[in-house]
Amino acid sequence: MVARMLFRAVIMGPPGSGKGTISDRIVKHFALKHLSSGDLLRLNIQKKTEIGILAKSYIEQGQLVPDDVITRLIVQELNNFGEHNWLLDGFPRTVPQAQALDKAHQINTVIDLNVPFQTIKDRLTARWIHPGSGRVYNTEFNPPKVSVRIFLFFI
Numbered sequence: 828m829v830a831r832m833l834f835r836a837v838i839m840g841p842p843g844s845g846k847g848t849i850s851d852r853i854v855k856h857f858a859l860k861h862l863s864s865g866d867l868l869r870l871n872i873q874k875k876t877e878i879g880i881l882a883k884s885y886i887e888q889g890q891l892v893p894d895d896v897i898t899r900l901i902v903q904e905l906n907n908f909g910e911h912n913w914l915l916d917g918f919p920r921t922v923p924q925a926q927a928l929d930k931a932h933q934i935n936t937v938i939d940l941n942v943p944f945q946t947i948k949d950r951l952t953a954r955w956i957h958p959g960s961g962r963v964y965n966t967e968f969n970p971p972k973v974s975v976r977i978f979l980f981f982i
């Protein structure tokens with residue numbers, strides 16, 4: 828019997844490098860499971876889970892969620908994917924997270940997005956996030972239907 832090789836990929840790059848957009852395209856073409864740490868945290872915040880409540884306090888201060896908290900959340904979710912192929916986005920972000928991931932799963936592909944700093948700056952200047960839903964807008968090519976700044980914050 829020939830063992831099927833599982834696709835275990837990580838996409839890396841700074842905020843605004845297009846990880847989410849490119850991940851969406853890759854998962855559509857190759858039928859992979861997509862796990863975004865930021866999306867998962869926002870879902871937990873929305874559902875007011877214990878992790879969500881804790882994560883909110885860090886995210887609102889522009890800080891990273893502690894390694895042990897995010898690692899437990901992500902590794903558990905990846906384990907739930909079982910034998911599916913997957914693409915991980917937003918994790919790892921620190922050396923301890925990378926070490927924990929390496930222990931838990933064998934990664935065989937890393938996509939590193941190399942985008943000029945000025946392009947990232949331009950994109951982030953135009954990016955707005957609706958805190959309630961976590962939806963991401965861009966004032967140039969994907970503006971919110973209702974432009975009420977009080978409901979949106981820049982990230």
Ligand code: AMP
Pocket residue numbers: 842864865866868885886889890891892893897917918919920921924
């Ligand atoms: P993102 O949507 O990937 O920009 O993530 C939004 C926020 O969630 C980040 O600014 C962090 O506060 C938190 N976060 C996401 N991924 C991680 C991670 N791997 N480690 C720690 N915090 C994270």
